[in-house]
Amino acid sequence: MKALRYSTQLQFVPDAPFEPRDGEAVVRVQLAGICNTDLEITKGYAGFRGTLGHEFVGTVVSSPNRELIGRRVAGEINAGCGRCELCLKSDPRHCRNRSVLGIKDRDGAFAEFLSLPSANLVPVPDEIEDHRAVFIEPLAAALNIREQVDLLPGMRVGIVGDGKLAQLIVLALAPSGCDLIVIGKHRDRLSLAERGGAAEVRLFAEREGIRDLDVVIEASGSPNGLSAAIEMTRPKGTVVLKSTHHAPTSLAMSRLVVDEMTIIGSRCGRFEPAIKFLESRRPDLSPLVSCRFELDEGVEAFKRAAEPGVMKVLFDVAG
Numbered sequence: 287m288k289a290l291r292y293s294t295q296l297q298f299v300p301d302a303p304f305e306p307r308d309g310e311a312v313v314r315v316q317l318a319g320i321c322n323t324d325l326e327i328t329k330g331y332a333g334f335r336g337t338l339g340h341e342f343v344g345t346v347v348s349s350p351n352r353e354l355i356g357r358r359v360a361g362e363i364n365a366g367c368g369r370c371e372l373c374l375k376s377d378p379r380h381c382r383n384r385s386v387l388g389i390k391d392r393d394g395a396f397a398e399f400l401s402l403p404s405a406n407l408v409p410v411p412d413e414i415e416d417h418r419a420v421f422i423e424p425l426a427a428a429l430n431i432r433e434q435v436d437l438l439p440g441m442r443v444g445i446v447g448d449g450k451l452a453q454l455i456v457l458a459l460a461p462s463g464c465d466l467i468v469i470g471k472h473r474d475r476l477s478l479a480e481r482g483g484a485a486e487v488r489l490f491a492e493r494e495g496i497r498d499l500d501v502v503i504e505a506s507g508s509p510n511g512l513s514a515a516i517e518m519t520r521p522k523g524t525v526v527l528k529s530t531h532h533a534p535t536s537l538a539m540s541r542l543v544v545d546e547m548t549i550i551g552s553r554c555g556r557f558e559p560a561i562k563f564l565e566s567r568r569p570d571l572s573p574l575v576s577c578r579f580e581l582d583e584g585v586e587a588f589k590r591a592a593e594p595g596v597m598k599v600l601f602d603v604a605g
Contacts, residue, residue, distance in 0.1 A: 289337045289397035290584035290601075296328055298584045302337070306401035311349035313359060313402065315603040317416045318342040318395040320591040321424065322451070322507045323530050324388070328588065331532035332389055339396035339601075340388040343410060343419040351404040359407040360422040361400075362557055363387040379554050396584065396601060408557045414564050418571050420600060422560045424451055428458040429563065430555030431526055435501055439463030444499040445484075446515045447506035448475035450574055450598050451528060455505055456482040457569050464501075469493050469514070472595055478573055493518070503552075504528060509535045521545035526552050574598050580605065 289302035306312045319341040327334050340363040346354045365385045366378025373381050387402065388394020410419045428451065437443060441464040445452050448470025456466060460483025467486045468479040476487035488496060498520035504511045505528040512535055515525050525547060542549065563569075576597040579587035584601070591599040 287398040288581050288603075289393075290339070290581060291337050292328055293335050296338075296585050296588055298582050300582070302397065304397070304399050304401075306348075306399075309350060309403075310401045311351070311354060311404045311407055312347045313342075313344040313361065313400050313407070314347050315342050315344040315395050315398060315400060316358075317344075317420045318601045318603055319420050319424075320587065320599045320601075322449070325588065325592055326530060326532050327389070329532040331530065334389055336388075337393035337395075337397045337400075338388045339394035340386070341420055341423045342395035342400070342603075343416050343422070344395075344400070344603075346407060347399070349404045349407070354404055354407055354409070357407075358410045358412075358416075358419070360410055360419055360557060360561075361387065361395075361402045362406040362408065362554070363389070363423065364554060365392060365403050365406060396581065396603070398581075398603060408561065411561065411565060414561065417575065417600075418564055421454065421571050421574070421598075422557055422564070423554075425454050425458065425563060426555035426557050426560035427451070427528070427553065428454040428555070429559045431455065431459065431503060431528075431552055432462065433555065434550055434552055435524055435526060437462040437464045437501065440465065441500045442467065442498075444469060444496065444502040444515070444518050445479075446470075446490075446502060446504045446511045446518075447508075447529075448472055448479060448487075449505070449507060451507075452503075452505040453478060453482060453574055453597075455503060455528070456484050457567075458563070460484075461567075467496060467499065469496065469518075470506075475595075475597075482569075490514070499523065501526065507531060509533045513537060516541060516547065519545075519547055522547065524548045524550060526550045528552055575600060578602055
């Protein structure tokens with residue numbers, strides 16, 4: 287099968303072998319998206335080797351759960367061991383022995399086919415088209431913030447970053463009634479954040495004076511974003527970390543101690559809230575897509591995705 291794989295370099299492989307894992311479902315991938323995590327993996331993040339990609343929508347070809355066969359699905363990316371306490375509580379996201387689609391010990395979605403446990407597959411309603419369904423995974427990650435932090439009307443909440451994930455966070459948090467302040471580096475993206483529900487936007491270089499925010503979400507994808515987030519957070523406030531990157535982060539810890547701040551790591555969210563969000567609010571996600579490529583153009587697509595100002599790059603895997 288066709289696949290986009292990474293070892294020491296990114297390479298399109300026209301005849302990559304595919305063997306589904308025992309007892310798992312096989313999905314024919316239709317559309318897949320490049321995430322910042324994928325870009326970081328090609329710089330050495332997570333030490334992953336194999337087929338990249340974890341944001342996808344596809345059709346189930348085979349499954350132990352026959353009700354899924356022929357259904358259009360998205361897939362939760364964490365496959366747990368099924369035996370530990372977390373897995374038994376239906377939360378394999380933090381299973382210590384988990385594999386993660388296209389990130390850890392499991393080939394991903396930049397291929398014609400992928401293998402996942404049937405329990406990871408979530409049917410996509412007909413009302414959600416492929417070009418919106420491919421955002422279910424990152425939208426779930428954005429909505430996860432609302433499960434971790436109580437966001438009340440009138441709270442001052444900052445978002446550091448104006449890229450793909452930051453824009454989804456704006457859409458996800460705006461209904462909470464908090465006052466969203468987005469700090470970024472691109473005027474056009476900041477305008478998009480305003481249209482999505484941000485109360486205020488500010489260029490990163492002009493953030494002077496933004497202080498004492500109740501919550502600040504770091505979603506810049508840059509090692510420098512965390513220090514900026516802490517700088518803008520009030521004493522006893524909360525910083526939510528969304529970025530994953532290969533480069534180390536230099537940080538003076540004393541302010542965290544003196545101001546007794548809370549730092550929360552925030553990763554994957556559950557898919558059901560994201561699907562309900564897409565069904566009920568029907569947000570226009572087309573401004574978040576910069577371009578689409580065929581899978582055999584994968585190396586070029588990654589170069590494009592890494593360019594400044596580029597939003598989501600998609601793969602038309604099924605052609």
